[in-house]
Amino acid sequence: MEEHHEHLHEHCEEHHEHCHEHHHDHDECCDDGLDCGCESCREKSAKRKEKGEGFFAEYGAEIIKILLSAIVLILAVTLPVGETVQLIMCIASLIICGYEVIINCFKNIFKGNIFDENFLMTLASVVALCIGERFEGALIVILYSFGELLEDIATDSSRKRIAGLSELKSDSVRVILSSGVTEVSPEEVEVGTLIEIRKGDRVPLDGVLVGADAEFDLKAVTGESKPYHVKDGESVYAGAINIGAPVVMRTTKKYEDSTVARIISLVEGANAKKAKTQKFITTFSKYYTPTVVGIAVLLAFVPPLFDSMNFVKWILKALNFLVISCPCALVISVPLGFFVGIGSLSKKGVLVKGSNYIDVLSAVNVTVFDKTGTLTKGNFKVEKIVAENGFTEDDIKNSVAPIESSSSHPIAKSITEYCAGFKTSAINVEEIAGKGMKGNVNGKTVYVGNAALMADLGLTVSDGGYSGTVIYVAENSKFAGKILIYDEIKETSVEAIKLLKKYGVKKTVMISGDNAQVCRAVGEKVGIDEVYSGLLPDQKADKLSEIIASANGKVLYAGDGINDAPSLAMADVGVAMGGLGSESAIESADVVVMDDNALKIPLSIKYSRRIRRKVKENIIGSLAIKFAIMVLSVVFTLPIWVAMIADVGVMLLAVANSLTNYIIK
Numbered sequence: 001m002e003e004h005h006e007h008l009h010e011h012c013e014e015h016h017e018h019c020h021e022h023h024h025d026h027d028e029c030c031d032d033g034l035d036c037g038c039e040s041c042r043e044k045s046a047k048r049k050e051k052g053e054g055f056f057a058e059y060g061a062e063i064i065k066i067l068l069s070a071i072v073l074i075l076a077v078t079l080p081v082g083e084t085v086q087l088i089m090c091i092a093s094l095i096i097c098g099y100e101v102i103i104n105c106f107k108n109i110f111k112g113n114i115f116d117e118n119f120l121m122t123l124a125s126v127v128a129l130c131i132g133e134r135f136e137g138a139l140i141v142i143l144y145s146f147g148e149l150l151e152d153i154a155t156d157s158s159r160k161r162i163a164g165l166s167e168l169k170s171d172s173v174r175v176i177l178s179s180g181v182t183e184v185s186p187e188e189v190e191v192g193t194l195i196e197i198r199k200g201d202r203v204p205l206d207g208v209l210v211g212a213d214a215e216f217d218l219k220a221v222t223g224e225s226k227p228y229h230v231k232d233g234e235s236v237y238a239g240a241i242n243i244g245a246p247v248v249m250r251t252t253k254k255y256e257d258s259t260v261a262r263i264i265s266l267v268e269g270a271n272a273k274k275a276k277t278q279k280f281i282t283t284f285s286k287y288y289t290p291t292v293v294g295i296a297v298l299l300a301f302v303p304p305l306f307d308s309m310n311f312v313k314w315i316l317k318a319l320n321f322l323v324i325s326c327p328c329a330l331v332i333s334v335p336l337g338f339f340v341g342i343g344s345l346s347k348k349g350v351l352v353k354g355s356n357y358i359d360v361l362s363a364v365n366v367t368v369f370d371k372t373g374t375l376t377k378g379n380f381k382v383e384k385i386v387a388e389n390g391f392t393e394d395d396i397k398n399s400v401a402p403i404e405s406s407s408s409h410p411i412a413k414s415i416t417e418y419c420a421g422f423k424t425s426a427i428n429v430e431e432i433a434g435k436g437m438k439g440n441v442n443g444k445t446v447y448v449g450n451a452a453l454m455a456d457l458g459l460t461v462s463d464g465g466y467s468g469t470v471i472y473v474a475e476n477s478k479f480a481g482k483i484l485i486y487d488e489i490k491e492t493s494v495e496a497i498k499l500l501k502k503y504g505v506k507k508t509v510m511i512s513g514d515n516a517q518v519c520r521a522v523g524e525k526v527g528i529d530e531v532y533s534g535l536l537p538d539q540k541a542d543k544l545s546e547i548i549a550s551a552n553g554k555v556l557y558a559g560d561g562i563n564d565a566p567s568l569a570m571a572d573v574g575v576a577m578g579g580l581g582s583e584s585a586i587e588s589a590d591v592v593v594m595d596d597n598a599l600k601i602p603l604s605i606k607y608s609r610r611i612r613r614k615v616k617e618n619i620i621g622s623l624a625i626k627f628a629i630m631v632l633s634v635v636f637t638l639p640i641w642v643a644m645i646a647d648v649g650v651m652l653l654a655v656a657n658s659l660t661n662y663i664i665k
Helices: 009-014 016-021 038-050 055-078 085-111 117-129 133-167 257-271 276-301 311-323 328-347 355-362 395-406 409-418 451-456 493-502 516-526 536-552 565-570 583-588 600-635 640-662
Strands: 173-177 180-184 194-197 206-208 214-217 227-230 247-251 350-352 364-370 381-389 426-432 436-441 444-449 469-475 478-486 507-511 530-533 554-559 573-577 591-593
Touching: 055 085, 055 133, 085 117, 085 133, 117 133, 117 311, 133 206, 133 328, 133 640, 276 311, 276 328, 276 600, 311 600, 311 640, 328 350, 328 355, 328 600, 328 640, 350 355, 350 600, 355 364, 355 554, 355 573, 355 600, 364 536, 381 395, 381 409, 395 409, 395 426, 395 436, 395 444, 395 469, 395 478, 409 469, 409 478, 444 451, 451 469, 478 591, 493 507, 493 516, 493 600, 507 516, 507 536, 516 530, 536 554, 536 565, 554 565, 554 600, 565 583, 591 600, 600 640
Parallel strands: 364 507, 364 554, 507 530, 554 573, 573 591
Antiparallel strands: 173 180, 173 194, 194 247, 206 247, 214 227, 350 591, 381 478, 426 436, 436 444, 444 469, 469 478
């Protein structure tokens, strides 16, 4: 069992800086038992796999060792043997169960890492034997090993549950060749390769459908259990399961750049970014244990000087201090609580990049939203084109389509789609930041954009009271007409704002580059407190900076990842919506919602607060129980096993409390 906590020293020597970056102490890399994704952790994970699958294969040797040690101890106490034989049997019991503890104690002493649990348990056991408490000396190690076994089972269970994300990765890909279908590993497949996805198969790589529509289950990626219909030529993301007929797709990314690879990398790396609470516990443990050991030494040798030199009595009291000074309950339960919480959120389609962002999410009291693609669907449709000044609808289509076709903006795509079949081309196409685009079509300069762009041309325009988005068109500085575009509000937006207010968020804000009328209408329907419209990208960042400066608490910014990178980086916590296909969202955000469900923002805040509450409960509860045992040990002469059971018990309670973070409602 001790190899579960044993640091790979050779690796740490080579990558000393890396270990500290991952908050591994130099002699106890990943001693919380949780994989952070580093190479050291991967090697330990491989060792665990070598043991084989199944409960007995993993824990059988440890169980047998504990049972054998307990049997020898029971026989020593119950059999009518002399004191010498009884002492030998107690020592044998201690060695059977605790030889690894003793060996690791001396190893760590030589490396300067004295005050760890191995040292504490070895010292307590040896001192107990020396003062004639044979039974207690062996029992300390047995109970400690039993507690460690239960701890391993709990943390391994957590690891396996979260490691289920690795199942998103397919072991092989069915590549279509001229000679037939062959299977290769995902890492070997190049971009542009045709692959076959049979019914029930998981999509191994990102790509586009070829030749047919299909239905996919994206629950493992987005957390939503509804089927997704994908049309021929549309994107399919790795990790989805084909729930229809066999289909063919063409890969668009290599495995290392795929959705699955990014998700697994984010979740594995999240444990390395420690919350302030975890950093506090690491620092606290370094001082807590030596302090309590120092008190134990004083307790063993000072009071007897005033109590008839009764050293045995006070050494027994001091031993309880040694036993209870082990900080396992804190060192294990705190990172476990964050680890389980982040893993559970990932299964709901919310990727949190580190425990530190759980801390920030739990303290959010102002939420700022981008409008398009966040509160609205971002699925723009052209309602109609209104031509003026002698221009026709076809004139406008042929003027704007070649210009808009060069842009990836959702509005530009909707215009291009509406103008399908245009027969013109554009040259010298330019984007005018925050205002629109211009280009040369058939020798004429065409301007497509908002009212601000028209104002630059000296043109006065009106949206005519339209509640949607209005795009204006001018040709050679002559107003040609306008394109009316609508965007639907997400069904989940209204409920999401209600839940945020229910969970204590003081203020909700929307900032947008759209016109005031559109933004006001969306804000009223959704229930937003403050609406700021007509903002250019740099003005959005300035407004967000003002909001952050005046906020009494943490500020969350939620956007769809398109042109949102500055705001996502500026906010205390940036949340990218619809990150399933957005590389920029994955890179710039602190939290990524893999689909476009706005309800997952209040879910993340609520759940982060719960994680923090569980962590605080573990810290306060553990310290309170330990302090109570210390006081009782001074006032009364408690048997050592009482302190040992209390220590193991508080650790198990803290771990069990952390495991409740699996439950997300």
